[in-house]
Amino acid sequence: MSGQLLLIDALNLIRRIYAVDSNQNKGSEEQMIMTCCQRVAHACQKLIRSSQATHAIAVFDGDRSWRYHYYPQYKNSRSPMPQTLKDNLAKFSKAIEETGIVVFTPENDEADDIIATLAFKAARHHVSSTIVSTDKGFFPALSSTIHVYDYFKKSYIEQQSILDRFNVEQHRLLDFWALAGDKTNDIPGVKGIGSKSAQEIIRKHQDITQALDDDTLSVAIRNKLSTGMEMFIISKQLVSLRTDIHLGFSLKQLRLNLSH
16 A cells, blocks of 8 residues: 555534634624634645645544553543533534545544554554644654644654654653653642653653662652652553554555545
8 A cells, every 4th residue: 555644633624713713703603603613624625735745634532541440540630521522522523524535533542542553553564654643642642654733833743843842862862751741631740750860860861760770860859760760661551652543444555536
């Protein structure tokens, strides 16, 4: 199989377009939803063209994934989806399907894990993929065959921009988030370890457990690490994308009908 696989984080795209449209809405709710659906469909068409996709899928979130069972506080403080949007998701799904893109809503899995599984599966078949999302959780997946594109900034995520933003190399992001935590997703991290301490530990150690015996780190940091190692392991699980989800369909089934 050859080609280009377009992987759209559906709710990420829809919620951002909806946020703008609902704030500017001067007509009826029905009109606003219709306009918003059109904008989402237009975005999908632009993405097909710009990525030169031959295969495409838009993935929604299923109900409470394994992360909620593994760590009940996961995304606990996140505000719920606006009810109007929730009530009209089927219309958005239909609008995306009309562009020729397959729409998939898993039963329980998060879109992130489905998208990561597809991207890694495609890479094994020497197919490049473009993940469309503003979610930083996809950054660790970045490679020569897996690209991450921010539709709203109209830019691809680069290794250098990750280094500039987090002050750690891309391949160490999981350790960084597992140490410092991630408030947006209620990932706890190690209590008392902030970004600066996390960066120092990562700079000095490939294996975080080795930091426990590092005399160049302060006693306070080593004590926090020692006490918080269990939360580090839990947090690292939470921020790691799964790439082994059983999908029930093949990449071939995602081929675009390019007459659209």
